[in-house]
Every structure is written in structure tokens, then in C-alpha cells.
Amino acid sequence: xxxxxxxxxxxxxxxxxxxxxxxxxxxxxxxxxxxxxxxxxxxxxxxxxxxxxxxxxxxxxxxxxxxxxxxxxxxxxxxxxxxxxxxxxxxxxxxxxxxxxxxxxxxxxxxxxxxxxxxxxxxxxxxxxxxxxxxxxxxxxxxxxxxxx
Amino acid sequence: xxxxxxxxxxxxxxxxxxxxxxxxxxxxxxxxxxxxxxxxxxxxxxxxxxxxxxxxxxxxxxxxxxxxxxxxxxxxxxxxxxxxxxxxxxxxxxxxxxxxxxxxxxxxxxxxxxxxxxxxxxxxxxxxxxxxxxxxxxxxxxxxxxxxxxxxxxxxxxxxxxxxxxxxxxxxxxxxxxxxxxxxxxxxxxxxxxxxxxxxxxxxxxxxxxxxxxxxxxxxxxxxxxxxxxxxxxxxxxxxxxxxxxxxxxxxxxxxxxxxxxxxxxxxxxxxxxxxxxxxxxxxxxxxxxxxxxxxxxxxxxxxxxxxxxxxxxxxxxxxxxxxxxxxxxxxxxxxxxxxxxxxxxxxxxxxxxxxxxxxxxxxxxxxxxxxxxxxxxxxxxxxxxxxxxxxxxxxxxxxxxxxxxxxxxxxxxxxxxxxxxxxxxxxxxxxxxxxxxxxxxxxxxxxxxxxxxxxxxxxxxxxxxxxxxxxxxxxxxxxxxxxxxxxxxxxxxxxxxxxxxxxxxxxxxxxxxxxxxxxxxxxxxxxxxxxxxxxxxxxxxxxxxxxxxxxxxxxxxxxxxxxxxxxxxxxxxxxxxxxxxxxxxxxxxxxxxxxxxxxxxxxxxxxxxxxxxxxxxxxxxxxxxxxxxxxxxxxxxxxxxxxxxxxxxxxxxxxxxxxxxxxxxxxxxxxxxxxxxxxxxxxxxxxxxxxxxxxxxxxxxxx
Numbered sequence: 001x002x003x004x005x006x007x008x009x010x011x012x013x014x015x016x017x018x019x020x021x022x023x024x025x026x027x028x029x030x031x032x033x034x035x036x037x038x039x040x041x042x043x044x045x046x047x048x049x050x051x052x053x054x055x056x057x058x059x060x061x062x063x064x065x066x067x068x069x070x071x072x073x074x075x076x077x078x079x080x081x082x083x084x085x086x087x088x089x090x091x092x093x094x095x096x097x098x099x100x101x102x103x104x105x106x107x108x109x110x111x112x113x114x115x116x117x118x119x120x121x122x123x124x125x126x127x128x129x130x131x132x133x134x135x136x137x138x139x140x141x142x143x144x145x146x147x148x149x
Numbered sequence: 150x151x152x153x154x155x156x157x158x159x160x161x162x163x164x165x166x167x168x169x170x171x172x173x174x175x176x177x178x179x180x181x182x183x184x185x186x187x188x189x190x191x192x193x194x195x196x197x198x199x200x201x202x203x204x205x206x207x208x209x210x211x212x213x214x215x216x217x218x219x220x221x222x223x224x225x226x227x228x229x230x231x232x233x234x235x236x237x238x239x240x241x242x243x244x245x246x247x248x249x250x251x252x253x254x255x256x257x258x259x260x261x262x263x264x265x266x267x268x269x270x271x272x273x274x275x276x277x278x279x280x281x282x283x284x285x286x287x288x289x290x291x292x293x294x295x296x297x298x299x300x301x302x303x304x305x306x307x308x309x310x311x312x313x314x315x316x317x318x319x320x321x322x323x324x325x326x327x328x329x330x331x332x333x334x335x336x337x338x339x340x341x342x343x344x345x346x347x348x349x350x351x352x353x354x355x356x357x358x359x360x361x362x363x364x365x366x367x368x369x370x371x372x373x374x375x376x377x378x379x380x381x382x383x384x385x386x387x388x389x390x391x392x393x394x395x396x397x398x399x400x401x402x403x404x405x406x407x408x409x410x411x412x413x414x415x416x417x418x419x420x421x422x423x424x425x426x427x428x429x430x431x432x433x434x435x436x437x438x439x440x441x442x443x444x445x446x447x448x449x450x451x452x453x454x455x456x457x458x459x460x461x462x463x464x465x466x467x468x469x470x471x472x473x474x475x476x477x478x479x480x481x482x483x484x485x486x487x488x489x490x491x492x493x494x495x496x497x498x499x500x501x502x503x504x505x506x507x508x509x510x511x512x513x514x515x516x517x518x519x520x521x522x523x524x525x526x527x528x529x530x531x532x533x534x535x536x537x538x539x540x541x542x543x544x545x546x547x548x549x550x551x552x553x554x555x556x557x558x559x560x561x562x563x564x565x566x567x568x569x570x571x572x573x574x575x576x577x578x579x580x581x582x583x584x585x586x587x588x589x590x591x592x593x594x595x596x597x598x599x600x601x602x603x604x605x606x607x608x609x610x611x612x613x614x615x616x617x618x619x620x621x622x623x624x625x626x627x628x629x630x631x632x633x634x635x636x637x638x639x640x641x642x643x644x645x646x647x648x649x650x651x652x653x654x655x656x657x658x659x660x661x662x663x664x665x666x667x668x669x670x671x672x673x674x675x676x677x678x679x680x681x682x683x684x685x686x687x688x689x690x691x692x693x694x695x696x697x698x699x700x701x702x703x704x705x706x707x708x709x710x711x712x713x714x715x716x717x718x719x720x721x722x723x724x725x726x727x728x729x730x731x732x733x734x735x736x737x738x739x740x741x742x743x744x745x746x747x748x749x750x751x752x753x754x755x756x757x758x759x760x761x762x763x764x765x766x767x768x769x770x771x772x773x774x775x776x777x778x779x780x781x782x783x784x785x786x787x788x789x790x791x792x793x794x795x796x797x798x799x800x801x802x803x804x805x806x807x808x809x810x811x812x813x814x815x816x817x818x819x820x821x822x823x824x825x826x827x828x829x830x831x832x833x834x835x836x837x838x839x840x841x842x843x844x845x846x847x848x849x850x851x852x853x
Contacts, residue, residue: 033314
């Protein structure tokens with residue numbers, strides 16, 4: 001049986017190990033903040049922190065993540081950098097429908113944990129794997145700049 | 150006016166759990182209508198936002214306000230809520246005066262409390278509203294409250310839950326005993342299932358999965374989501390479809406031009422059944438502008454939860470039109486409307502009629518086949534890209550004559566395309582069922598959907614077709630074409646982006662021909678002082694900004710949505726990379742939305758519209774072949790991403806004495822046009838077929 005380390009806890013996983021991580025998180029563990037937008041790892045809605053990096057999870061099998069430190073958007077709230085990022089998103093009202101938001105919070109938290117202070121151009125490149133269709137981009141960039149400054 | 154249909158205060162406003170409960174028929178799609186309604190209630194009644202809830206939007210309970218579309222929510226539901234709350238305030242103050250033994254003019258209203266200035270005795274506003282008579286009618290003349298200063302910004306509803314991953318979408322619903330479901334995607338609307346391999350079916354059933362079939366509609370359901378996804382894929386790979394002659398292919402704009410059309414003159418923004426105007430004998434400007442089929446492209450594929458119990462259906466859906474959908478489902482299944490309840494649960498932003506209604510009906514079909522079991526049906530990404538109704542391809546032809554001073558003297562235009570009216574709703578020939586895509590797969594006698602021309606003011610194809618500018622001789626023709634290859638319906642802004650692109654490109658070229666500044670040229674064709682004020686403000690904002698340098702350009706555009714709603718003037722600065730790609734650097738936008746309800750929400754809508762307009766302008770185009778659509782994911786259907794997002798500066802002109810008008814669709818059209826004009830400024834090239842992607846810029850340069 002597969003064991004995954006998620007939000008600081010070891011979790012025994014009943015799902016078939018071939019199941020993509022996002023489906024395990026949502027369907028078996030009830031961690032529904034990880035959104036599924038495409039199932040193809042093209043839109044970024046499913047990002048989770050894996051060993052500190054933003055990684056897309058909607059088609060990579062859960063077994064691939066064994067032995068890695070997984071932090072979902074629910075776990076991000078417990079990280080000081082994550083809290084700062086979430087507060088910046090609220091301060092900038094950086095969401096409309098919000099479906100892309102959790103993935104973006106994870107991605108900006110990964111930048112914050114990396115410790116560098118990227119400029120606006122670098123932030124734009126780092127967030128390019130993430131789609132937003134409502135057009136909250138300018139506010140997301142403002143929130144990222146606020147959280148990373 | 151919606152208070153005509155729902156005339157009582159309690160239709161719009163009730164009290165519960167120590168706070169106000171606002172009732173609306175408009176649903177929140179991420180456009181922040183719920184936040185705006187709460188602000189209106191706080192403005193009128195001074196009750197703080199944390200004591201105001203919004204009732205779920207549910208058929209049989211909520212007011213029927215039609216479809217949440219057309220940027221109408223603030224003007225319709227917002228106005229109804231303002232009148233209801235103003236009525237409540239006046240009645241509550243009268244009641245308070247009575248209870249405190251004074252007169253209303255001796256009362257102060259602050260933070261939800263009514264205080265008698267002489268004695269400092271006070272009463273709670275929510276308690277007072279609760280004590281109002283049950284049958285109190287909404288006073289349509291109830292004056293809005295005048296606040297000494299605008300309300301502070303408050304946190305948009307749901308935002309904190311969104312950033313923490315706690316916000317619940319339809320996709321996240323879970324109920325005891327619930328089954329997940331997927332459907333088989335037909336390659337095209339009216340394909341027939343020719344073969345469903347029995348060995349795969351037997352395999353699914355032995356694995357404990359349900360197979361549901363009605364004609365060529367096929368679905369799989371089971372307790373865990375991923376095995377259902379896999380099963381649907383196996384089934385899909387194994388089955389064969391009969392597609393008849395397949396889809397018509399070729400250059401859609403040639404097809405569009407060659408097709409027979411229903412043509413109407415458009416006078417003052419409204420199509421008439423009348424003789425068509427003659428074309429101009431000669432033209433100083435003659436061009437055609439084209440927009441391809443465009444997706445809504447919601448970030449989340451459509452989803453719905455349905456449950457059938459004792460002959461009744463309950464459906465949780467992100468549809469924009471619950472009552473219309475209820476009627477269409479009732480007609481499809483030969484049920485009484487009273488036996489179907491639909492409740493809105495958020496999906497991702499939809500930008501018009503996407504797969505939301507189709508998937509709700511399909512969930513109902515599955516639930517009916519597996520009674521007493523909640524069914525959560527989600528479309529896949531390929532389902533959404535492959536099946537959602539699209540914004541129609543359009544072509545706008547323009548011929549113009551100028552006078553001795555280079556001004557517009559005469560104009561002939563034709564706007565041509567398929568319908569934008571594909572939402573399931575009552576109409577001739579069972580239009581409701583005909584517009585639910587599963588009915589074209591099922592064994593039913595539902596007739597084929599035939600579009601009817603939309604003859605309303607600034608509707609459908611002719612939205613923003615009648616130029617806002619003064620033109621002595623205007624000859625406008627709407628041309629509705631049917632039976633184009635792909636399925637059309639309402640996409641944000643309807644015909645406006647193609648029409649505004651045509652008009653604003655023309656204005657840009659005529660200004661250049663006349664040797665005039667593009668803002669000054671537009672201004673001299675405008676007689677609306679508020680339009681002039683928008684352009685004046687834009688001019689001031691641009692004065693201090695250097696023009697883009699070598700390889701860059703600035704484009705201007707102006708439009709007032711439907712010639713009646715929010716006015717937007719904007720400038721786009723961009724650079725053209727060596728690859729031909731337009732790199733957006735800055736957008737400067739000025740808007741007048743009348744009385745501003747939620748300044749930050751208004752800004753967010755305008756910014757979002759700029760981004761969506763830029764994505765249409767630079768990237769979006771649906772492609773297909775004889776066997777169906779070929780743009781089935783985000784690689785084959787690229788959209789604007791973070792790496793090309795400009796800085797956007799928004800300046801709002803507030804008119805506290807004017808009605809509040811809708812803004813959700815005001816900025817995309819002028820953004821598309823300003824980008825075309827900026828590309829011209831940067832390169833000298835006039836691009837007239839969207840999208841203006843790198844290939845299009847390079848191709849135009851090679852032809853130049």
C-alpha cells in the first residue's frame with residue numbers, strides 16, 4: 001500500500017497507485033482545494049508544493065510522489081510564507097471566480113519559500129504555467145509582488 | 150423592471166439569524182454581484198456586511214430574473230434591491246419614530262442602529278425590518294440614501310475561502326452514496342453511436358460500474374472518480390461513431406460570405422422588417438473584419454449534481470438561467486416544472502453559455518436511470534473544448550465616405566454570422582429541448598434547433614453595430630446565417646467585439662487619412678458629453694506617458710456597451726517581437742459606469758475584460774476537421790497567459806446622480822480594437838482577421 005506525506009502527516013492511500021495525485025487528494029482524502037481544470041497538467045489549477053516546488057498533480061500518478069513532502073493549499077495556510085501570500089491575495093482582491101486561485105497561491109508560496117525576490121518579469125514567467133480565464137492576472141501579479149517584496 | 154413581477158419587500162429582503170437575507174435571481178459567476186448587492190443593502194440600511202447574507206438562488210423560491218447575462222445584474226437585480234432596501238429604510242424609520250415617540254427626521258442611522266438624537270435611545274435596524282408588515286410593497290419611487298462619503302471597500306464575498314482552497318464549487322460536492330459520472334463525447338453534435346463493444350461493456354459492469362444509454366447518449370457512473378474517468382476513456386477508445394458526411398470544412402469566412410442570410414436593416418440599434426438600404430455608390434474606406442469561432446473556455450469543465458427521488462429531480466448547477474433550464478428539462482423529460490428543483494452552486498467563470506446547461510441535463514438523465522442516488526457528472530477538458538457552444542464566427546463589412554474635412558459623411562455596414570441565441574429556453578419548435586445537446590443524441594422527437602433572428606435593440610450580432618458616432622447617412626444591415634459547421638450561442642459581449650473592431654479600426658484609419666489625432670477625431674464625432682469626458686480624461690492620462698519606441702505602438706479605442714451602458718475609452722501600448730508576437734506593455738482605461746456601486750469590483754470587471762479581449766485578439770480560434778473539433782485542449786487552443794499580461798491603469802468617472810449601469814462586458818470590444826490599432830501603429834500593418842497572433846503579423850508583413 002502506498003504511503004504519502006501530505007501536509008506534515010503520513011497518509012496510507014487505498015487508491016490504485018496509478019491514480020493521479022490530484023484525484024487521490026480530492027476523492028480519497030477530501031482535500032478539495034487542489035482543483036482539477038484539465039487533467040493534462042496544462043492549466044495549473046492542480047498545483048501543490050512538492051519538496052517546496054509548485055508541481056502540477058492532475059495526471060502524474062500518486063506513486064511518483066512517494067517519499068516526497070507534499071503540501072496542498074490547505075497546508076499552505078499553516079506556513080508563514082503561505083499565510084503572507086494568502087493575505088496579499090485578499091488585500092489585492094486577486095480572484096474573480098477563484099478556480100485558478102488555489103493553484104496560484106501555491107505557486108507564489110513556492111516563490112516565497114525559495115527566498116529570492118524576483119522582479120515582475122520573473123514572476124510573470126514563473127506563473128505562466130497557470131491559466132486564469134476571468135482576467136485576475138494584474139491583481140495576482142500585484143499580490144505576488146506584495147508577498148515577495 | 151423586476152419589481153413588477155416581484156412587487157413585495159419580502160420577495161427581495163427578509164430577516165433571519167439576526168441579520169438581513171437578500172434574495173436575488175442573479176447568480177455569482179465571479180463577477181462579484183453578491184458583493185455589490187450587499188454594498189447596496191449596506192448603503193441603504195447601514196447594516197454592516199457581516200450581518201447580511203444572500204439566499205441561495207433556487208427555482209420555486211428565488212425571484213425569476215431570467216438569465217444572469219448581458220451585464221444586466223446591477224441594473225436589474227441591483228435596482229430591485231436598492232428600491233427594496235430604500236422602501237425598508239423609510240418604513241423602518243417611521244416605525245422607529247413611532248416606538249421612540251419622535252419623528253423620522255430626529256433619527257440618525259449608523260452601523261445598523263437607529264438612534265434618537267435627543268435621548269440617545271436606539272433600535273436595531275434588522276429588528277425594525279423584521280417587524281415590517283408581511284405584505285409591504287416595494288415603493289418604486291423610494292429615494293436612494295445619500296451618503297456623506299462612499300462606503301469603504303469591503304472584502305469580496307468568498308475571497309478568503311478561495312485563497313485558502315475552502316470555496317465549494319459544484320465539482321467539490323459530495324453526498325452519501327454519491328456516484329461520479331462521465332459521458333461519451335460524440336465527435337459532433339448529431340453523430341450516431343454505431344458500435345459499443347460488448348466486451349468493454351461487460352468489463353465495466355463486472356467492475357461494478359453503471360452504464361447508462363439512451364440512443365447515442367452514453368454515460369458511465371461509479372463510486373470513485375478516477376476509475377470512472379478511466380472507464381469512459383476505454384469505452385470512448387473502443388466505440389465507433391457514424392458521422393454521416395462529417396462537418397463542412399474550408400475557410401469559414403468564405404463559407405459565411407457565400408451562405409444565404411436573413412437580412413434586416415438596423416435602425417437606431419434595432420433590426421426592422423423593412424427594405425434594405427442601398428450600398429454606397431463609392432467608398433473612401435472599404436474593408437472587412439473577421440472573427441473566428443471562439444470558446445468560452447471556462448477553467449473548470451462544466452459539472453452538475455443531480456438526484457432523482459420519488460419522481461422528482463433536484464439539480465445543483467452553475468447554469469446562468471435556472472428557470473429557463475428547468476422549463477427546458479421538464480419539456481425534454483415530459484415532467485411538470487414543479488417536480489424539478491434547480492439550485493445554483495458556483496462553477497468557474499463561464500463568460501456566457503458554455504456547457505453548464507448541457508451537463509445539468511445530462512446529470513439528470515443519469516440520475517433518472519439510477520434513482521435515489523446523487524450523481525456528480527463532470528465533463529472532461531476535451532468534452533468542454535469539443536462540445537461547448539461557441540461564439541459564432543463573424544464578418545463585418547464596412548464602406549465609408551468622408552466629407553471635405555475628412556469627417557464621416559456616409560456609412561454602409563453589414564454584420565454577418567450565426568446566432569448568439571443558443572441557450573435552452575422556451576420558444577417555437579420546442580426550442581428549449583432542441584438547445585440541450587444530449588437531445589440530439591437521445592432517441593427523441595425533439596426537432597432540430599433553428600435560430601430565430603434576435604430583433605431586440607443592440608442584441609446578438611448587432612450589439613454595438615450601430616456606431617455611437619454621428620454619421621449623417623447610416624446604412625446598416627444585419628445578416629443572420631444558419632447551418633454553419635459548429636454550434637453557436639452566447640459568448641460574453643455577443644457581436645460587440647467584431648463590430649467594435651470594425652468601427653474603431655475605421656475611425657483610426659479615417660483619422661490618419663484626415664491627418665488628425667485619433668482621440669480628437671473620435672471626439673468631433675461624438676455629441677454625448679459623458680463620452681467626450683471619458684476621452685478627455687484618457688487624453689490627460691496619456692499626456693505624461695511617452696509613446697512606445699521603435700517596434701512599439703499605441704492604439705486607441707472607444708465604445709459604450711450597447712450604446713447605453715458603461716462607456717470605455719482606452720489605450721493599449723505594445724511592442725512587436727521579432728517573431729511577430731505582440732507583447733502587451735500597458736493599458737490605460739477610463740470608464741463611466743454611472744453611479745458606482747463597488748469601485749474595486751468595477752475595476753476588476755474592466756481589467757478582466759481587457760485580459761479576455763486581449764486573449765481573443767491575440768490567440769483564440771477554434772479549429773475543426775470533417776471528424777469534429779480539433780482544438781481539444783489548452784495547447785491546441787492557446788490563450789493569453791501571465792507572461793504577456795500588461796500593466797493596467799483604470800480611472801473611473803463617478804456620476805452619483807446617474808443610474809448604475811452594467812460594466813462586465815464593456816472593455817473587451819474596445820481592447821480588441823485598440824490592439825489592432827496599436828499593431829498598426831507599431832508596424833504599419835492593418836490586421837483585420839482575428840486572432841492577431843505572430844503568424845498573422847508575419848503573414849501580413851510578407852504581403853505588405
